[in-house]
Amino acid sequence: MGAEPFVSHQLAMVVESLPPLSAILFTVAALAIGAFTVYFYGPSWRVRRVPGPLALPLIGHLPLFAKHGPEVFIVLARKYGPIYRFHLGRQPLVMVASPELCREVGIKKFKSIPNRSMPTPIRSSPVHHKGLFFTRDSRWQSMRNVLVSIYQPSHLASLIPVIQPYVERAGHLLHHGQEITFSDLTLKLFSDTIGQVAFGVDFGLTKDTTTASTPTTESVDNAATDFIQKHFYATTSLKMDLSGSLSIVLGQFIPFLQEPVRQLLMRVPGTADQRMEETNMAMSGLLDNIVAERAAQSDRGEKNFLSVLLNARESSEAMKKLFTPDYVSALTYEHLLAGSVTMSFTLSSLVYLVAMHPEVEVKLLREIDAFGPNEVVPDAEELQTKFPYVEQVLKETMRFFTVSPLIAREASEDVEIGGYVLPKGTWVWLAPGVLAKDPEQFPDPYVFRPERFDPENGECKRRHPYAFIPFGIGPRACIGQKFSMQQLKLVIIHLYRHYVFRHSPKMEVPLQFQFSIVVNFKHGVKLQVIDRKILCKQ
Numbered sequence: 001m002g003a004e005p006f007v008s009h010q011l012a013m014v015v016e017s018l019p020p021l022s023a024i025l026f027t028v029a030a031l032a033i034g035a036f037t038v039y040f041y042g043p044s045w046r047v048r049r050v051p052g053p054l055a056l057p058l059i060g061h062l063p064l065f066a067k068h069g070p071e072v073f074i075v076l077a078r079k080y081g082p083i084y085r086f087h088l089g090r091q092p093l094v095m096v097a098s099p100e101l102c103r104e105v106g107i108k109k110f111k112s113i114p115n116r117s118m119p120t121p122i123r124s125s126p127v128h129h130k131g132l133f134f135t136r137d138s139r140w141q142s143m144r145n146v147l148v149s150i151y152q153p154s155h156l157a158s159l160i161p162v163i164q165p166y167v168e169r170a171g172h173l174l175h176h177g178q179e180i181t182f183s184d185l186t187l188k189l190f191s192d193t194i195g196q197v198a199f200g201v202d203f204g205l206t207k208d209t210t211t212a213s214t215p216t217t218e219s220v221d222n223a224a225t226d227f228i229q230k231h232f233y234a235t236t237s238l239k240m241d242l243s244g245s246l247s248i249v250l251g252q253f254i255p256f257l258q259e260p261v262r263q264l265l266m267r268v269p270g271t272a273d274q275r276m277e278e279t280n281m282a283m284s285g286l287l288d289n290i291v292a293e294r295a296a297q298s299d300r301g302e303k304n305f306l307s308v309l310l311n312a313r314e315s316s317e318a319m320k321k322l323f324t325p326d327y328v329s330a331l332t333y334e335h336l337l338a339g340s341v342t343m344s345f346t347l348s349s350l351v352y353l354v355a356m357h358p359e360v361e362v363k364l365l366r367e368i369d370a371f372g373p374n375e376v377v378p379d380a381e382e383l384q385t386k387f388p389y390v391e392q393v394l395k396e397t398m399r400f401f402t403v404s405p406l407i408a409r410e411a412s413e414d415v416e417i418g419g420y421v422l423p424k425g426t427w428v429w430l431a432p433g434v435l436a437k438d439p440e441q442f443p444d445p446y447v448f449r450p451e452r453f454d455p456e457n458g459e460c461k462r463r464h465p466y467a468f469i470p471f472g473i474g475p476r477a478c479i480g481q482k483f484s485m486q487q488l489k490l491v492i493i494h495l496y497r498h499y500v501f502r503h504s505p506k507m508e509v510p511l512q513f514q515f516s517i518v519v520n521f522k523h524g525v526k527l528q529v530i531d532r533k534i535l536c537k538q
Protein backbone atom coordinates (compact mmCIF):
# COMPACT_ATOMS: atom_id res chain seq x y z
CA MET A 1 0.00 0.00 0.00
CA GLY A 2 1.36 3.42 -1.03
CA ALA A 3 1.49 6.35 1.40
CA GLU A 4 -1.23 8.43 -0.35
CA PRO A 5 -4.22 6.03 -0.06
CA PHE A 6 -3.25 5.46 3.59
CA VAL A 7 -3.42 9.22 4.41
CA SER A 8 -6.78 9.62 2.64
CA HIS A 9 -8.19 6.73 4.61
CA GLN A 10 -7.07 8.23 7.92
CA LEU A 11 -8.57 11.63 6.98
CA ALA A 12 -11.89 10.03 6.08
CA MET A 13 -11.99 8.37 9.48
CA VAL A 14 -11.34 11.66 11.26
CA VAL A 15 -14.05 13.43 9.24
CA GLU A 16 -16.52 10.63 9.94
CA SER A 17 -15.83 10.85 13.68
CA LEU A 18 -16.53 14.65 13.66
CA PRO A 19 -20.04 15.87 14.61
CA PRO A 20 -22.21 16.97 11.68
CA LEU A 21 -21.84 20.57 10.50
CA SER A 22 -25.10 21.58 12.14
CA ALA A 23 -23.77 20.41 15.51
CA ILE A 24 -20.67 22.58 15.09
CA LEU A 25 -22.74 25.57 14.12
CA PHE A 26 -25.02 24.96 17.06
CA THR A 27 -22.07 24.82 19.48
CA VAL A 28 -20.53 28.00 18.04
CA ALA A 29 -23.88 29.79 18.23
CA ALA A 30 -24.43 28.62 21.83
CA LEU A 31 -20.95 29.80 22.81
CA ALA A 32 -21.52 33.16 21.09
CA ILE A 33 -24.87 33.63 22.82
CA GLY A 34 -23.28 32.64 26.14
CA ALA A 35 -20.45 35.13 25.66
CA PHE A 36 -22.92 37.82 24.55
CA THR A 37 -25.12 37.18 27.58
CA VAL A 38 -22.21 37.28 30.01
CA TYR A 39 -20.78 40.43 28.38
CA PHE A 40 -24.05 42.33 28.21
CA TYR A 41 -25.76 41.12 31.35
CA GLY A 42 -22.69 40.68 33.60
CA PRO A 43 -22.68 44.30 34.78
CA SER A 44 -26.49 44.34 35.24
CA TRP A 45 -26.44 41.05 37.13
CA ARG A 46 -24.10 42.54 39.71
CA VAL A 47 -26.64 45.24 40.62
CA ARG A 48 -29.82 43.25 39.87
CA ARG A 49 -31.26 43.76 43.35
CA VAL A 50 -31.42 47.54 42.91
CA PRO A 51 -34.90 48.39 41.56
CA GLY A 52 -35.37 49.78 38.07
CA PRO A 53 -37.32 49.32 34.84
CA LEU A 54 -36.67 46.38 32.53
CA ALA A 55 -33.57 47.11 30.45
CA LEU A 56 -33.60 46.28 26.72
CA PRO A 57 -30.65 44.26 25.39
CA LEU A 58 -27.84 46.50 24.10
CA ILE A 59 -29.64 49.81 24.39
CA GLY A 60 -30.72 49.57 28.02
CA HIS A 61 -32.84 52.59 28.93
CA LEU A 62 -31.68 54.87 26.14
CA PRO A 63 -35.19 54.88 24.55
CA LEU A 64 -36.55 56.24 27.84
CA PHE A 65 -33.85 58.90 27.75
CA ALA A 66 -34.80 59.77 24.16
CA LYS A 67 -38.46 60.08 25.22
CA HIS A 68 -38.11 62.16 28.39
CA GLY A 69 -34.66 63.78 28.10
CA PRO A 70 -32.93 64.53 31.44
CA GLU A 71 -36.40 64.56 33.10
CA VAL A 72 -36.26 60.77 32.87
CA PHE A 73 -34.29 60.67 36.11
CA ILE A 74 -37.10 62.49 37.93
CA VAL A 75 -39.73 60.20 36.39
CA LEU A 76 -37.83 57.09 37.48
CA ALA A 77 -37.11 58.42 40.99
CA ARG A 78 -40.85 58.97 41.47
CA LYS A 79 -41.55 55.41 40.42
CA TYR A 80 -38.66 53.48 41.99
CA GLY A 81 -37.59 55.62 44.94
CA PRO A 82 -34.31 57.33 45.87
CA ILE A 83 -32.01 54.56 44.62
CA TYR A 84 -32.61 52.86 41.28
CA ARG A 85 -30.93 51.43 38.21
CA PHE A 86 -30.61 53.24 34.90
CA HIS A 87 -28.90 51.49 32.00
CA LEU A 88 -26.86 53.76 29.76
CA GLY A 89 -26.66 51.26 26.90
CA ARG A 90 -24.91 48.25 28.42
CA GLN A 91 -23.64 50.16 31.44
CA PRO A 92 -25.89 50.14 34.52
CA LEU A 93 -25.77 53.26 36.69
CA VAL A 94 -27.00 53.15 40.26
CA MET A 95 -28.74 56.49 40.61
CA VAL A 96 -28.82 58.13 44.01
CA ALA A 97 -31.62 60.67 44.29
CA SER A 98 -32.19 61.74 47.90
CA PRO A 99 -30.22 64.27 49.98
CA GLU A 100 -29.45 61.69 52.67
CA LEU A 101 -28.17 59.08 50.22
CA CYS A 102 -26.11 61.74 48.43
CA ARG A 103 -24.53 62.59 51.77
CA GLU A 104 -23.80 58.89 52.26
CA VAL A 105 -22.12 58.51 48.85
CA GLY A 106 -20.39 61.89 48.73
CA ILE A 107 -19.26 62.27 52.33
CA LYS A 108 -19.81 59.37 54.73
CA LYS A 109 -18.60 56.63 52.36
CA PHE A 110 -16.28 58.77 50.28
CA LYS A 111 -13.36 56.40 50.96
CA SER A 112 -15.19 53.61 49.12
CA ILE A 113 -16.37 55.88 46.27
CA PRO A 114 -13.58 58.41 45.73
CA ASN A 115 -13.35 58.59 41.92
CA ARG A 116 -15.48 59.39 38.92
CA SER A 117 -16.46 56.86 36.32
CA MET A 118 -15.51 57.97 32.84
CA PRO A 119 -18.54 58.51 30.58
CA THR A 120 -18.29 57.21 27.03
CA PRO A 121 -17.78 60.59 25.32
CA ILE A 122 -14.80 61.39 27.55
CA ARG A 123 -13.13 58.05 26.77
CA SER A 124 -12.83 59.30 23.18
CA SER A 125 -11.13 62.49 24.22
CA PRO A 126 -7.68 61.98 25.77
CA VAL A 127 -7.22 65.72 26.37
CA HIS A 128 -9.69 65.41 29.26
CA HIS A 129 -8.10 62.45 31.00
CA LYS A 130 -5.39 64.12 33.05
CA GLY A 131 -7.36 66.94 34.64
CA LEU A 132 -8.53 66.81 38.24
CA PHE A 133 -11.94 65.56 37.18
CA PHE A 134 -10.87 62.11 36.00
CA THR A 135 -7.64 61.62 37.93
CA ARG A 136 -7.95 58.93 40.56
CA ASP A 137 -7.01 58.04 44.13
CA SER A 138 -3.70 59.27 45.57
CA ARG A 139 -2.70 61.28 42.48
CA TRP A 140 -6.03 63.12 42.61
CA GLN A 141 -5.60 63.77 46.34
CA SER A 142 -2.08 65.17 45.90
CA MET A 143 -3.10 67.34 42.95
CA ARG A 144 -6.22 68.62 44.69
CA ASN A 145 -4.22 69.55 47.84
CA VAL A 146 -2.01 71.84 45.75
CA LEU A 147 -4.78 73.28 43.58
CA VAL A 148 -7.05 74.11 46.52
CA SER A 149 -4.56 76.78 47.60
CA ILE A 150 -5.24 78.64 44.36
CA TYR A 151 -8.87 79.09 45.41
CA GLN A 152 -8.09 80.68 48.76
CA PRO A 153 -10.14 83.83 49.45
CA SER A 154 -7.12 86.13 49.11
CA HIS A 155 -6.32 84.82 45.63
CA LEU A 156 -9.98 85.01 44.59
CA ALA A 157 -10.16 88.62 45.75
CA SER A 158 -7.13 89.46 43.63
CA LEU A 159 -8.92 88.13 40.54
CA ILE A 160 -11.67 90.79 40.62
CA PRO A 161 -9.56 93.52 38.97
CA VAL A 162 -8.35 90.94 36.44
CA ILE A 163 -11.90 89.94 35.48
CA GLN A 164 -13.76 93.27 35.67
CA PRO A 165 -12.23 94.81 32.49
CA TYR A 166 -13.46 91.81 30.51
CA VAL A 167 -16.94 92.14 31.97
CA GLU A 168 -16.99 95.82 30.98
CA ARG A 169 -15.65 95.00 27.54
CA ALA A 170 -18.44 92.49 26.94
CA GLY A 171 -20.97 95.02 28.29
CA HIS A 172 -19.87 97.47 25.58
CA LEU A 173 -21.03 95.02 22.95
CA LEU A 174 -24.66 95.49 24.03
CA HIS A 175 -26.87 98.20 22.54
CA HIS A 176 -30.43 99.29 23.14
CA GLY A 177 -32.95 97.45 20.98
CA GLN A 178 -30.41 94.88 19.83
CA GLU A 179 -31.48 91.25 19.36
CA ILE A 180 -28.77 88.87 20.50
CA THR A 181 -28.12 85.24 21.16
CA PHE A 182 -27.19 85.98 24.71
CA SER A 183 -25.80 82.49 25.44
CA ASP A 184 -23.21 82.97 22.65
CA LEU A 185 -22.07 86.23 24.20
CA THR A 186 -21.78 84.71 27.69
CA LEU A 187 -19.80 81.74 26.37
CA LYS A 188 -17.37 84.19 24.77
CA LEU A 189 -17.22 86.32 27.90
CA PHE A 190 -16.46 83.42 30.25
CA SER A 191 -13.98 81.94 27.83
CA ASP A 192 -12.22 85.31 27.80
CA THR A 193 -12.20 85.66 31.59
CA ILE A 194 -11.11 82.08 32.18
CA GLY A 195 -8.52 82.46 29.40
CA GLN A 196 -7.01 85.25 31.44
CA VAL A 197 -7.42 83.53 34.81
CA ALA A 198 -6.21 80.13 33.62
CA PHE A 199 -3.62 80.97 30.96
CA GLY A 200 -2.93 84.68 31.30
CA VAL A 201 -3.98 84.98 27.65
CA ASP A 202 -6.59 87.29 26.13
CA PHE A 203 -8.58 85.20 23.66
CA GLY A 204 -10.17 88.44 22.47
CA LEU A 205 -13.58 86.87 21.85
CA THR A 206 -15.51 89.83 23.27
CA LYS A 207 -13.20 92.39 21.74
CA ASP A 208 -15.08 95.16 19.98
CA THR A 209 -13.21 95.37 16.71
CA THR A 210 -14.65 98.84 16.05
CA THR A 211 -12.97 100.47 19.10
CA ALA A 212 -9.46 100.42 20.46
CA SER A 213 -10.31 99.91 24.16
CA THR A 214 -9.29 96.46 25.34
CA PRO A 215 -7.83 95.18 28.59
CA THR A 216 -4.05 95.34 28.66
CA THR A 217 -2.88 91.76 28.39
CA GLU A 218 -0.69 89.66 26.20
CA SER A 219 -1.41 90.03 22.54
CA VAL A 220 -4.41 88.33 21.01
CA ASP A 221 -2.95 86.02 18.43
CA ASN A 222 -4.41 83.69 15.89
CA ALA A 223 -3.21 80.66 17.79
CA ALA A 224 -5.39 81.59 20.78
CA THR A 225 -8.45 82.21 18.60
CA ASP A 226 -7.82 78.98 16.78
CA PHE A 227 -7.45 77.20 20.08
CA ILE A 228 -10.71 78.51 21.45
CA GLN A 229 -12.62 77.57 18.32
CA LYS A 230 -11.27 74.06 18.62
CA HIS A 231 -12.23 74.05 22.26
CA PHE A 232 -15.84 74.97 21.40
CA TYR A 233 -15.97 72.21 18.81
CA ALA A 234 -14.39 69.59 21.10
CA THR A 235 -16.78 70.45 23.94
CA THR A 236 -19.97 70.45 21.94
CA SER A 237 -19.04 67.17 20.21
CA LEU A 238 -18.99 65.23 23.47
CA LYS A 239 -22.61 64.19 23.33
CA MET A 240 -24.13 61.80 25.89
CA ASP A 241 -27.16 60.98 23.76
CA LEU A 242 -27.09 59.20 20.40
CA SER A 243 -26.00 62.21 18.36
CA GLY A 244 -22.26 61.90 19.08
CA SER A 245 -19.59 60.43 16.79
CA LEU A 246 -19.98 56.79 15.73
CA SER A 247 -17.34 55.53 18.16
CA ILE A 248 -19.03 57.36 21.05
CA VAL A 249 -22.42 55.93 20.14
CA LEU A 250 -20.92 52.44 19.82
CA GLY A 251 -19.22 52.88 23.19
CA GLN A 252 -22.66 53.15 24.81
CA PHE A 253 -23.55 49.67 23.57
CA ILE A 254 -20.32 47.71 23.10
CA PRO A 255 -17.63 49.53 25.08
CA PHE A 256 -14.74 47.28 24.09
CA LEU A 257 -15.23 48.25 20.45
CA GLN A 258 -15.16 52.01 21.10
CA GLU A 259 -11.38 52.50 21.01
CA PRO A 260 -10.61 50.18 18.02
CA VAL A 261 -13.45 51.77 16.03
CA ARG A 262 -12.26 55.25 16.97
CA GLN A 263 -8.74 54.30 15.85
CA LEU A 264 -10.17 53.13 12.54
CA LEU A 265 -12.60 55.97 11.91
CA MET A 266 -10.18 58.71 12.81
CA ARG A 267 -8.29 57.68 9.67
CA VAL A 268 -11.39 57.93 7.50
CA PRO A 269 -11.82 61.39 5.96
CA GLY A 270 -15.10 63.16 6.66
CA THR A 271 -16.08 61.21 9.79
CA ALA A 272 -16.96 62.94 13.05
CA ASP A 273 -14.27 60.81 14.72
CA GLN A 274 -11.65 62.14 12.36
CA ARG A 275 -12.73 65.74 12.97
CA MET A 276 -12.63 65.21 16.71
CA GLU A 277 -9.21 63.60 16.59
CA GLU A 278 -7.82 66.42 14.46
CA THR A 279 -9.30 68.97 16.84
CA ASN A 280 -7.93 67.19 19.90
CA MET A 281 -4.46 66.88 18.38
CA ALA A 282 -4.38 70.48 17.29
CA MET A 283 -5.67 71.64 20.65
CA SER A 284 -3.12 69.58 22.58
CA GLY A 285 -0.38 71.02 20.38
CA LEU A 286 -1.51 74.59 21.01
CA LEU A 287 -1.86 73.92 24.73
CA ASP A 288 1.61 72.41 24.94
CA ASN A 289 3.00 75.49 23.19
CA ILE A 290 1.34 77.86 25.64
CA VAL A 291 2.63 75.80 28.58
CA ALA A 292 6.16 75.53 27.14
CA GLU A 293 6.32 79.29 26.49
CA ARG A 294 5.19 80.11 30.00
CA ALA A 295 7.55 77.53 31.52
CA ALA A 296 10.44 79.28 29.79
CA GLN A 297 9.54 82.66 31.37
CA SER A 298 11.56 83.41 34.48
CA ASP A 299 9.27 86.15 35.87
CA ARG A 300 5.88 84.65 35.14
CA GLY A 301 4.28 86.03 38.35
CA GLU A 302 1.29 84.44 40.07
CA LYS A 303 -1.65 86.07 38.39
CA ASN A 304 -2.93 83.10 36.48
CA PHE A 305 -3.51 79.44 37.20
CA LEU A 306 -0.87 78.20 34.76
CA SER A 307 1.87 80.33 36.32
CA VAL A 308 0.90 79.25 39.84
CA LEU A 309 0.99 75.62 38.72
CA LEU A 310 4.39 76.01 37.06
CA ASN A 311 5.76 77.74 40.16
CA ALA A 312 4.46 74.87 42.31
CA ARG A 313 6.06 72.39 39.90
CA GLU A 314 9.45 74.02 40.32
CA SER A 315 9.25 74.03 44.11
CA SER A 316 10.40 70.40 44.67
CA GLU A 317 11.27 67.12 42.97
CA ALA A 318 8.03 65.53 44.21
CA MET A 319 6.04 68.35 42.61
CA LYS A 320 7.95 67.92 39.36
CA LYS A 321 6.90 64.26 39.30
CA LEU A 322 3.30 65.13 40.10
CA PHE A 323 2.86 67.98 37.67
CA THR A 324 4.50 66.65 34.53
CA PRO A 325 3.92 68.88 31.47
CA ASP A 326 1.01 66.76 30.22
CA TYR A 327 -0.80 67.11 33.56
CA VAL A 328 -0.11 70.85 33.64
CA SER A 329 -1.63 71.21 30.16
CA ALA A 330 -4.64 69.07 31.04
CA LEU A 331 -5.30 70.90 34.32
CA THR A 332 -5.07 74.29 32.70
CA TYR A 333 -7.33 73.23 29.86
CA GLU A 334 -9.78 71.75 32.34
CA HIS A 335 -10.26 75.24 33.77
CA LEU A 336 -11.40 76.47 30.44
CA LEU A 337 -13.70 73.54 29.99
CA ALA A 338 -15.16 73.62 33.51
CA GLY A 339 -15.29 77.36 33.77
CA SER A 340 -16.81 78.48 30.47
CA VAL A 341 -19.78 76.30 29.48
CA THR A 342 -21.13 75.90 33.04
CA MET A 343 -20.89 79.62 33.74
CA SER A 344 -22.35 80.62 30.40
CA PHE A 345 -25.31 78.28 30.88
CA THR A 346 -25.96 79.55 34.41
CA LEU A 347 -25.82 83.26 33.53
CA SER A 348 -27.91 82.83 30.38
CA SER A 349 -30.51 80.86 32.35
CA LEU A 350 -30.63 83.58 34.96
CA VAL A 351 -31.21 86.39 32.49
CA TYR A 352 -33.79 84.26 30.65
CA LEU A 353 -35.69 83.55 33.88
CA VAL A 354 -35.48 87.10 35.25
CA ALA A 355 -36.89 88.40 31.95
CA MET A 356 -39.96 86.23 32.59
CA HIS A 357 -40.43 87.41 36.17
CA PRO A 358 -40.83 91.20 36.43
CA GLU A 359 -41.25 91.09 40.22
CA VAL A 360 -37.84 89.40 40.54
CA GLU A 361 -36.28 91.93 38.17
CA VAL A 362 -37.59 94.87 40.23
CA LYS A 363 -36.12 93.45 43.47
CA LEU A 364 -32.84 92.60 41.79
CA LEU A 365 -32.42 96.09 40.31
CA ARG A 366 -33.33 97.69 43.64
CA GLU A 367 -30.58 95.79 45.46
CA ILE A 368 -27.97 96.42 42.77
CA ASP A 369 -28.78 100.14 42.50
CA ALA A 370 -28.72 100.56 46.29
CA PHE A 371 -25.08 99.47 46.44
CA GLY A 372 -23.72 102.70 45.01
CA PRO A 373 -22.66 104.50 41.82
CA ASN A 374 -22.15 102.35 38.74
CA GLU A 375 -18.42 103.01 38.64
CA VAL A 376 -17.83 101.44 42.07
CA VAL A 377 -16.85 97.82 41.61
CA PRO A 378 -17.69 95.75 44.69
CA ASP A 379 -14.79 93.94 46.34
CA ALA A 380 -14.84 90.25 47.31
CA GLU A 381 -16.33 90.84 50.74
CA GLU A 382 -19.01 93.17 49.42
CA LEU A 383 -19.92 90.62 46.79
CA GLN A 384 -20.48 88.13 49.56
CA THR A 385 -22.38 90.30 52.01
CA LYS A 386 -24.11 93.14 50.13
CA PHE A 387 -26.02 91.22 47.49
CA PRO A 388 -28.18 88.61 49.24
CA TYR A 389 -30.95 88.81 46.65
CA VAL A 390 -28.53 88.40 43.73
CA GLU A 391 -27.33 85.26 45.50
CA GLN A 392 -30.90 83.97 45.95
CA VAL A 393 -31.68 84.56 42.28
CA LEU A 394 -28.49 82.75 41.30
CA LYS A 395 -29.23 79.75 43.51
CA GLU A 396 -32.83 79.55 42.33
CA THR A 397 -31.57 79.65 38.73
CA MET A 398 -29.17 76.78 39.39
CA ARG A 399 -31.99 74.83 41.02
CA PHE A 400 -34.38 75.56 38.17
CA PHE A 401 -31.93 74.75 35.35
CA THR A 402 -29.19 72.56 36.83
CA VAL A 403 -26.22 72.59 34.47
CA SER A 404 -24.80 69.38 35.89
CA PRO A 405 -27.89 67.29 36.75
CA LEU A 406 -25.84 64.12 37.20
CA ILE A 407 -22.56 63.57 39.00
CA ALA A 408 -20.57 60.50 38.05
CA ARG A 409 -18.85 58.43 40.75
CA GLU A 410 -17.54 54.87 40.89
CA ALA A 411 -17.18 52.41 43.81
CA SER A 412 -13.56 51.34 44.31
CA GLU A 413 -14.57 48.57 46.72
CA ASP A 414 -17.77 46.76 47.73
CA VAL A 415 -19.97 49.25 49.54
CA GLU A 416 -23.44 49.33 51.03
CA ILE A 417 -25.67 52.21 49.95
CA GLY A 418 -29.33 52.55 50.83
CA GLY A 419 -29.57 48.90 51.88
CA TYR A 420 -27.95 47.45 48.72
CA VAL A 421 -24.45 46.03 48.53
CA LEU A 422 -22.85 47.51 45.43
CA PRO A 423 -19.83 45.61 44.15
CA LYS A 424 -16.48 47.24 43.39
CA GLY A 425 -16.59 48.99 40.02
CA THR A 426 -20.30 49.94 40.22
CA TRP A 427 -21.06 53.30 38.67
CA VAL A 428 -22.85 55.25 41.41
CA TRP A 429 -24.23 58.51 40.09
CA LEU A 430 -25.69 61.34 42.16
CA ALA A 431 -28.69 63.18 40.77
CA PRO A 432 -28.68 66.85 41.90
CA GLY A 433 -31.18 67.58 39.11
CA VAL A 434 -33.70 65.24 40.74
CA LEU A 435 -33.12 66.68 44.22
CA ALA A 436 -33.68 70.17 42.83
CA LYS A 437 -37.22 69.30 41.76
CA ASP A 438 -38.23 67.38 44.90
CA PRO A 439 -41.50 68.97 46.12
CA GLU A 440 -40.74 68.01 49.72
CA GLN A 441 -37.59 70.11 49.72
CA PHE A 442 -38.76 72.74 47.23
CA PRO A 443 -42.57 73.19 47.32
CA ASP A 444 -43.96 74.04 43.83
CA PRO A 445 -40.65 72.97 42.29
CA TYR A 446 -41.55 74.25 38.82
CA VAL A 447 -42.17 77.78 40.10
CA PHE A 448 -39.20 80.19 39.93
CA ARG A 449 -39.08 81.78 43.39
CA PRO A 450 -35.68 83.08 44.58
CA GLU A 451 -37.06 83.87 48.06
CA ARG A 452 -37.03 80.14 48.82
CA PHE A 453 -33.28 80.59 49.33
CA ASP A 454 -33.71 83.44 51.83
CA PRO A 455 -32.10 82.06 55.02
CA GLU A 456 -34.93 83.64 57.06
CA ASN A 457 -37.57 81.81 55.03
CA GLY A 458 -39.20 78.76 56.69
CA GLU A 459 -38.79 76.70 53.52
CA CYS A 460 -35.05 77.34 53.58
CA LYS A 461 -34.77 76.53 57.30
CA ARG A 462 -36.65 73.24 56.94
CA ARG A 463 -34.65 72.05 53.94
CA HIS A 464 -32.15 69.19 54.16
CA PRO A 465 -28.58 70.62 54.08
CA TYR A 466 -27.76 68.52 51.00
CA ALA A 467 -30.97 69.05 49.03
CA PHE A 468 -29.27 71.71 46.89
CA ILE A 469 -25.91 70.51 45.53
CA PRO A 470 -25.35 72.11 42.09
CA PHE A 471 -21.60 72.12 42.79
CA GLY A 472 -21.54 68.54 44.05
CA ILE A 473 -20.75 67.26 47.50
CA GLY A 474 -17.89 66.22 49.79
CA PRO A 475 -14.13 66.20 49.16
CA ARG A 476 -14.70 65.87 45.42
CA ALA A 477 -17.07 68.84 45.11
CA CYS A 478 -16.41 71.58 42.55
CA ILE A 479 -13.10 73.25 43.27
CA GLY A 480 -14.26 76.40 41.47
CA GLN A 481 -17.46 76.96 43.45
CA LYS A 482 -16.45 80.18 45.25
CA PHE A 483 -14.73 81.50 42.16
CA SER A 484 -17.89 80.83 40.12
CA MET A 485 -20.21 82.60 42.54
CA GLN A 486 -17.89 85.60 42.78
CA GLN A 487 -17.55 85.91 39.05
CA LEU A 488 -21.24 85.38 38.29
CA LYS A 489 -22.22 88.07 40.81
CA LEU A 490 -19.71 90.48 39.31
CA VAL A 491 -21.18 90.00 35.84
CA ILE A 492 -24.82 90.14 36.98
CA ILE A 493 -24.21 93.39 38.85
CA HIS A 494 -22.47 94.97 35.89
CA LEU A 495 -25.10 93.89 33.36
CA TYR A 496 -28.14 94.94 35.38
CA ARG A 497 -26.61 98.27 36.27
CA HIS A 498 -26.90 99.15 32.60
CA TYR A 499 -29.44 96.87 30.96
CA VAL A 500 -32.53 94.76 31.34
CA PHE A 501 -33.52 92.02 28.92
CA ARG A 502 -36.68 90.72 27.27
CA HIS A 503 -37.23 87.51 25.33
CA SER A 504 -36.78 87.95 21.62
CA PRO A 505 -39.75 86.94 19.43
CA LYS A 506 -37.26 84.43 17.97
CA MET A 507 -36.91 82.68 21.33
CA GLU A 508 -38.41 79.18 21.21
CA VAL A 509 -41.14 78.21 23.68
CA PRO A 510 -40.53 76.04 25.62
CA LEU A 511 -36.77 76.28 25.85
CA GLN A 512 -35.01 73.23 24.41
CA PHE A 513 -31.91 71.61 25.85
CA GLN A 514 -29.10 69.45 24.62
CA PHE A 515 -27.47 66.91 26.88
CA SER A 516 -23.70 66.67 26.40
CA ILE A 517 -21.20 66.37 29.26
CA VAL A 518 -23.23 69.19 30.80
CA VAL A 519 -26.66 70.49 29.84
CA ASN A 520 -26.72 73.25 27.24
CA PHE A 521 -29.27 75.16 25.18
CA LYS A 522 -30.17 73.57 21.87
CA HIS A 523 -30.72 76.82 20.02
CA GLY A 524 -29.38 79.40 22.44
CA VAL A 525 -31.09 82.05 24.54
CA LYS A 526 -32.30 84.87 22.29
CA LEU A 527 -32.96 88.20 23.95
CA GLN A 528 -33.67 91.86 23.31
CA VAL A 529 -31.41 94.36 25.06
CA ILE A 530 -32.95 97.37 26.79
CA ASP A 531 -30.68 100.17 27.94
CA ARG A 532 -31.90 101.31 31.36
CA LYS A 533 -30.96 104.95 30.67
CA ILE A 534 -33.25 105.00 27.65
CA LEU A 535 -35.95 103.13 29.56
CA CYS A 536 -35.86 105.82 32.29
CA LYS A 537 -36.26 108.64 29.76
CA GLN A 538 -39.32 107.00 28.16
Ligand code: HEM
Pocket: 106, 132, 133, 134, 144, 334, 335, 338, 339, 340, 342, 343, 346, 403, 404, 407, 408, 470, 471, 472, 473, 474, 475, 476, 477, 478, 479, 480, 481, 483, 484
Ligand atom coordinates in the same frame (compact mmCIF):
# COMPACT_ATOMS: atom_id res chain seq x y z
C1 HEM B 1 -21.78 77.47 37.53
C2 HEM B 1 -20.57 77.01 37.51
C3 HEM B 1 -20.16 75.60 37.89
C4 HEM B 1 -20.92 74.52 38.25
C5 HEM B 1 -22.42 74.44 38.40
C6 HEM B 1 -20.00 73.43 38.51
C7 HEM B 1 -20.38 72.15 38.91
C8 HEM B 1 -19.50 71.14 39.21
C9 HEM B 1 -19.90 69.83 39.65
C10 HEM B 1 -21.33 69.37 39.85
C11 HEM B 1 -18.78 69.10 39.84
C12 HEM B 1 -18.70 67.64 40.32
C13 HEM B 1 -18.66 67.66 41.83
C14 HEM B 1 -18.76 66.32 42.51
O1 HEM B 1 -18.36 65.31 41.95
O2 HEM B 1 -19.26 66.29 43.64
C15 HEM B 1 -17.65 69.95 39.53
C16 HEM B 1 -16.33 69.56 39.64
C17 HEM B 1 -15.27 70.36 39.26
N1 HEM B 1 -15.34 71.67 38.86
FE1 HEM B 1 -17.01 72.80 38.68
N2 HEM B 1 -18.72 73.87 38.30
C18 HEM B 1 -18.77 75.18 37.93
C19 HEM B 1 -17.70 76.00 37.63
C20 HEM B 1 -16.38 75.64 37.71
C21 HEM B 1 -15.27 76.51 37.47
C22 HEM B 1 -15.37 77.98 37.13
C23 HEM B 1 -14.14 75.76 37.62
C24 HEM B 1 -12.69 76.14 37.50
C25 HEM B 1 -12.24 77.29 37.45
C26 HEM B 1 -14.55 74.40 37.96
C27 HEM B 1 -13.69 73.35 38.15
C28 HEM B 1 -14.07 72.09 38.57
C29 HEM B 1 -13.13 71.00 38.79
C30 HEM B 1 -11.63 71.03 38.56
C31 HEM B 1 -13.89 69.91 39.25
C32 HEM B 1 -13.34 68.54 39.65
C33 HEM B 1 -13.02 68.55 41.13
C34 HEM B 1 -12.39 67.28 41.64
O3 HEM B 1 -12.61 66.22 41.08
O4 HEM B 1 -11.65 67.36 42.63
N3 HEM B 1 -15.92 74.38 38.00
N4 HEM B 1 -18.12 71.19 39.15
